[in-house]
Amino acid sequence: MAKKHRRLPKVINKVINKEKVNKPFENEYYHEPGTPPGTLIIDEDAEQPNIFLVDYNQTNLTHKQIKHPEECSNYLDTESVSWVDVQGLGNKEIIHRLGQTFDLHPLILEDVFNMGERPKIEDYEDQLVIIARMVVPNPNHGSFYSEQVSLVLGRHYLLTIQEEPEHDCFDSVRMRIDKGKGIIRRQGSDYLAYSLLDAIIDGFFPVLELYGERIAELEEEVIVSPNPQTLKQIYQIRRELLQLRRAIWPQRDAINSLIRDSSKLISEEVRIYLRDCYDHAVQVMDMVETYRELASGLMDVYLSAVSNKMNEIMKLLTVVSSIFIPLTFVVGIYGMNFNTEKSPYNMPELNWYWGYPLCLGLMAAIASGLIFFFWRRGWLDNSFEINQK
């Protein structure tokens, strides 16, 4: 049976965002329906996995890049905290051996390697699996990279699995371990897991900062010079915020259940720190919702602003037409060829001494009257006002 490995459509990227910066939907794989549970599906194009091991306690610190997953096994049961960080998922064999080394349940393995899972917590007695989604700002395009990170927490080890080697937000945690900064070296693997989760959640803020800036720019543009490009961008922002919401919402729930459920792998002390992390997740959600409301309000403003522009255009057309159409009618009258010789009533004006000047005067009067009429209505002012803005 051919079990294929498929990606969900890169929905909008290929269309709106031709440079393919932000790939919110791209990472969503799904199994062929009916695939047995626990089936591992490896994306052939994915990056080859790099495995890094950091083993530390309050006094010692070991750094290592690892070739064979089995090398880890020496470290796992020692009292020191072992952090095994796998970056890239492109090698089926290594991943299988990794699963054996860490004694992972087949469903864990499936979740971990099935990119596009919803963030969640799974509690398997001796292991706690946290599926999270990490975002990293992409400042060139004002959007973000999004990547799934899985954390498998054991008594004395933490296994983290990232989709790609680039763009993670764990550098500062690594540095705290290296430099022995903070209390991280004195704490267990649960504190390490908390630190990484905290870094993931805090990683949303710089992304939101970019959206804040993009919204601020659009707010100006939408009133001053609404154009189809603006429309495209508002839609784009709404779509991307939808992605962010999908990422943060279940993450908040997951952290909450970490706090509430009494897994023996998480100490009371770390639970207090997790409360802080939960607060930040709520704050991120708050901001995402606020930005979504702002973006949706912008759409209304856009529609209204376009209608306003149309009003201005119509006003101009109406002013021009209303002034010149009557005048054209008047000049049309004196272009008629009624025979003035046949009767004194046939266009005697044509033969008046002051005929032409009077006619011009009449037209000037009409035009002035109409201009005054429009000025009184404020149509002329408005036209200028919009220009100045």
Add this chain to the structure above:
Amino acid sequence: MAKKHRRLPKVINKVINKEKVNKPFENEYYHEPGTPPGTLIIDEDAEQPNIFLVDYNQTNLTHKQIKHPEECSNYLDTESVSWVDVQGLGNKEIIHRLGQTFDLHPLILEDVFNMGERPKIEDYEDQLVIIARMVVPNPNHGSFYSEQVSLVLGRHYLLTIQEEPEHDCFDSVRMRIDKGKGIIRRQGSDYLAYSLLDAIIDGFFPVLELYGERIAELEEEVIVSPNPQTLKQIYQIRRELLQLRRAIWPQRDAINSLIRDSSKLISEEVRIYLRDCYDHAVQVMDMVETYRELASGLMDVYLSAVSNKMNEIMKLLTVVSSIFIPLTFVVGIYGMNFNTEKSPYNMPELNWYWGYPLCLGLMAAIASGLIFFFWRRGWLDNSFEINQK
């Protein structure tokens, strides 16, 4: 008393989707109000039922197509797992005999044969009835076939009843049984039920893939060239996603209650697998909601884009009118017939040596001024811009 069997209206198909690809509402039957409960209503036009039996344990495997439902009874009480798969509902007698063979409560029978039921779980001590809705993508039209599947789970058997013989998503499960792949042959009927449910839920992903693609195409179209056809399609997508939501929402609840309620027919081990299935159902729901929001955002974009187009049209009209109406007025003036001989003030221009060239020059000046005015306002550029896109 004439108890009729009626279909709910094929609401939109006949109108919008003339090829009748996707029949979201078509399968919804309802009883004449007041029909006694448990009444079986057989659609005369429905397909004749085909009955397939698969009986397996870890070592043996029997395949059979069955004519008379009674043939099943030998298999039901053996330790081996018996999967009886009924496809098509068009024969009242056979269905009655099926009900007797499996000892089904009249209400079960009614639910099973009343197409258009809401997905749900019913727990009858010795039998667990799961009403589910299966969707299969229809790639030609970017939509889906939808079909009700009922699962009756007993101690050692599973009865599945499908509306139609075509389009199911159980092939890969059948293959796993045939080839002894995975752990399915070592497990009981509850694991089989889980496998089928999982296949049903995972069957939503390819359907969503199609919608992702349709939305991506519309996203391009709606800004570049909005037209009534686009409008129709956005509405159509919203309507079909509504159908998907109606299908997946209660399914999620049903799986959840399967996990929580302590039916003795479901083993603890299978419950863990069901949690995975539940996660997928939540993910499907998430995606349906996201797509619905995107589609609803598209409607806003459409309206705005149409207004934009109107602005462009009005700009063109205004530019043309504003330039030529004053010019026409000028030429009208010199078409007047004031008698130049009666007075030196009557249109002396007509007799000037440079009269005509001056007049043409004046008009060229007016036109240039107006064109400059519109160019400054950016109206001329915009018109081109839209063209280039």
Add this chain to the structure above:
Amino acid sequence: MAKKHRRLPKVINKVINKEKVNKPFENEYYHEPGTPPGTLIIDEDAEQPNIFLVDYNQTNLTHKQIKHPEECSNYLDTESVSWVDVQGLGNKEIIHRLGQTFDLHPLILEDVFNMGERPKIEDYEDQLVIIARMVVPNPNHGSFYSEQVSLVLGRHYLLTIQEEPEHDCFDSVRMRIDKGKGIIRRQGSDYLAYSLLDAIIDGFFPVLELYGERIAELEEEVIVSPNPQTLKQIYQIRRELLQLRRAIWPQRDAINSLIRDSSKLISEEVRIYLRDCYDHAVQVMDMVETYRELASGLMDVYLSAVSNKMNEIMKLLTVVSSIFIPLTFVVGIYGMNFNTEKSPYNMPELNWYWGYPLCLGLMAAIASGLIFFFWRRGWLDNSFEINQK
């Protein structure tokens, strides 16, 4: 003190639906504020009550039309099930005597006779009161009649009170009792109550069928030929679906509390049947919500379609104006009266040999150029396209 009996306004009927087919708000009476609880308010214009008694057990069956409510009392305490069906509420005295015969709490009486109550369940130890709302399709107008039905369930009797004698959906239940069809004759009064409730809930489906058809028609109309009549109908459908929702929502809650609360008047067996009835209520609600979303989507489509039409109109105007206004300017030029004799520069074209043909040719060239320009932009095609649809 004059306690008046007032109807809520027939809000929309008198306006939109001049034939007064559907009276969703008409039946809503309310008491003068401050009226003591239990006050009976009889509508003088209401129909005189007809009282029907059916008394049955597995073997016997009595049918009777009753004049005096007191006649019922013989039947109420016997083991056989007595169904007293009151149709019409127009006689205060009879209703009082009915209350005494059945020993009804004053608040029950008030609820029962206060048309426009919210569907609900009230549990008074020996009696269970169910206030329900019955809808019957009105196929001529695609809408429905709506009527309050109250069920008072006692140990061996069921009292049902309907607002009007016409339009009920209990016929099939009556027939099942008459013909001894199904298990109804073997069961108690609680099963009878269930059967009627089930008939009431199932009575929503034919009504929804009508709305499905109306929506299907509007879906076609709204894109092909949107007009004020369409708008009216969309609004009307939304309003009527709002009514249906108000009717079904509390009914579902009421049935749910019937299932959960442990009234001793409802047997376990009937509770299972009620679960089925509850499922149908949920399904009705689902469909009402789906239709509401469709109708609300139609409003968006309508607005967009009207804007589209406007675009088409404006395109035509712009095409016609843009072609003819410049041409009119050209002919205006050669209508000027500059004196060709005063100077060789004054309109020499007028005296050219090929002047007129050249002028016509120029205009033909301008017109062709503009037509080509509009054709390239697709404006001309679009105009035809809309026509063909």
Add this chain to the structure above:
Amino acid sequence: MAKKHRRLPKVINKVINKEKVNKPFENEYYHEPGTPPGTLIIDEDAEQPNIFLVDYNQTNLTHKQIKHPEECSNYLDTESVSWVDVQGLGNKEIIHRLGQTFDLHPLILEDVFNMGERPKIEDYEDQLVIIARMVVPNPNHGSFYSEQVSLVLGRHYLLTIQEEPEHDCFDSVRMRIDKGKGIIRRQGSDYLAYSLLDAIIDGFFPVLELYGERIAELEEEVIVSPNPQTLKQIYQIRRELLQLRRAIWPQRDAINSLIRDSSKLISEEVRIYLRDCYDHAVQVMDMVETYRELASGLMDVYLSAVSNKMNEIMKLLTVVSSIFIPLTFVVGIYGMNFNTEKSPYNMPELNWYWGYPLCLGLMAAIASGLIFFFWRRGWLDNSFEINQK
């Protein structure tokens, strides 16, 4: 320190509703931030308080208008029910003495005299405080007066405090006490409190009746002749229904907590009556929500109807322009002055014998063709249709 007493802005009244009929926001006072709790703030402009005492039991009835609050104290501890009704809040001293007489907690006093409190229940052991909001229809303007009523329920007394002497809906309760109608004279102070609450809730129905009528009128107007006045009124209705919702929503919750919480001041029997009152509150809420949805639907209809009107206007403009602009071009041609003597190709038509009639015929043909074209498109019919409606 100057503690000022300020009113919230009379937001919309002063603008939209210049006659100041309905003052939904006017009654909302607030304390200067930081004011100590329990501070009494007396509005100098408010009405001087009138105090009425009714003391009754099954046999006796005393009516009295009271000058000094202290006069009440004789009645409070007797077994008979004493109803002290204070109308108007404009005298600080009397209110203080009232607080002392009834031994009110300072926070009660603050709540009672702080107009604009949210309806709520406060349970202070020996006293139960109910803050409610009463509405009275104002038929001249189709809106309502709104007033805060506080009920302080003690063992044998009920203190009610109303903002103003006019407009209450307690008359019928007073009459029931006077005439000994119903069971009110046989019951305690809790029943009296219920009766007043019931009168307050039922007082919403006549108000809703007015809104029903206003909506019905607008439904006609919005489609037939939408104008800015309609828009204003739809907005106004939405705003006022928002006020009603703010009044009824917490009231429902308050009644619900009265039923659930086991205050010893409310007897079991009265609790049953309160359930009825709760049902009415839910019904009011239902209707308010329904009206709000109707009003919000009306806004959509309005926007669509205005677009429709615009379509009609544009059609007329387009028809007129499209017919006359080409004709004007034709007459312009034959107004050109090409010299027919210089060449036989220069406008020979001018010298044809049938030139003029042919020209008129050509123009008639063009006009007919265009009229036919527009007639086929249905533009001409539509214009009349709208007129007839």
Add this chain to the structure above:
Amino acid sequence: MAKKHRRLPKVINKVINKEKVNKPFENEYYHEPGTPPGTLIIDEDAEQPNIFLVDYNQTNLTHKQIKHPEECSNYLDTESVSWVDVQGLGNKEIIHRLGQTFDLHPLILEDVFNMGERPKIEDYEDQLVIIARMVVPNPNHGSFYSEQVSLVLGRHYLLTIQEEPEHDCFDSVRMRIDKGKGIIRRQGSDYLAYSLLDAIIDGFFPVLELYGERIAELEEEVIVSPNPQTLKQIYQIRRELLQLRRAIWPQRDAINSLIRDSSKLISEEVRIYLRDCYDHAVQVMDMVETYRELASGLMDVYLSAVSNKMNEIMKLLTVVSSIFIPLTFVVGIYGMNFNTEKSPYNMPELNWYWGYPLCLGLMAAIASGLIFFFWRRGWLDNSFEINQK
């Protein structure tokens, strides 16, 4: 490692509100992701902290401005209530020493100095931390200043930390302490905390008053003279109300958990007062939501009003064009140069005795007819009506 301290974008201020009055987003700082918990980040530009100490009991009162945080320690453990009020956060060292003096958990310190936290309650056994948000009206711009206030409540002391020295709403509390007004001097630190919280919540009312006024002004403007400025302001109000909602919503939850959770630092008596404070928070939320609905309704009204204006403009254009275009056609006819001498059918009107007057009469008739037609349709009236409003 360079840990930077960044501000979230001042999103909208810099654009819409160039004067930077209201800085709703400005105060939101965030940590570099991965920063260890408890890291203190000091804004170099922030104001230098001023520390004020008030120590009081029923008889004594000490006021002091403090240089070194350590000076406080003498006061903290005495029975008298010590209120230490820190204003400004710009000095890292002082803040560190403050943390040591009060023995604050590192996470408390982080929360307190991380401006932009969500309002919340944290319970650390001996200390209760309340993070609140204070708003102060900015009457010049109709908006508000927003500032984070943290309250650390201990057994006998209260530490409050404000972002800036200006704009707080605690003056009246200070005065009550100074003058011994109310019961504040007799109560403990929990009552002081309540008083400040109460002042914070009540501080929302004057801000809402400003918004009420701005909405009232916009309600007039939006119907009478909608312009882009109006649009801008509606959007601005919606955005600012979103800010208020974000501030009040979690505050309500925090107060609620203060009431429910049984912290031993809050006495039963103060809990009763907190209930009052909670009611006010709910009322603020209510008003914010109401204003938000009004503002969102205003956006609809704006769009409709703009469409109305467009209708008026189009009507004028259509009236002018429809009257003068036919007349221009008529004068065009008699401007044709058909040779009247060649045939009696060539424009004989030109030679009629009454030709010109008849022609003028015809045109007058046409114009009158059209004017009558438009008058009947009510177009002329409407145009004036709008003017008068």
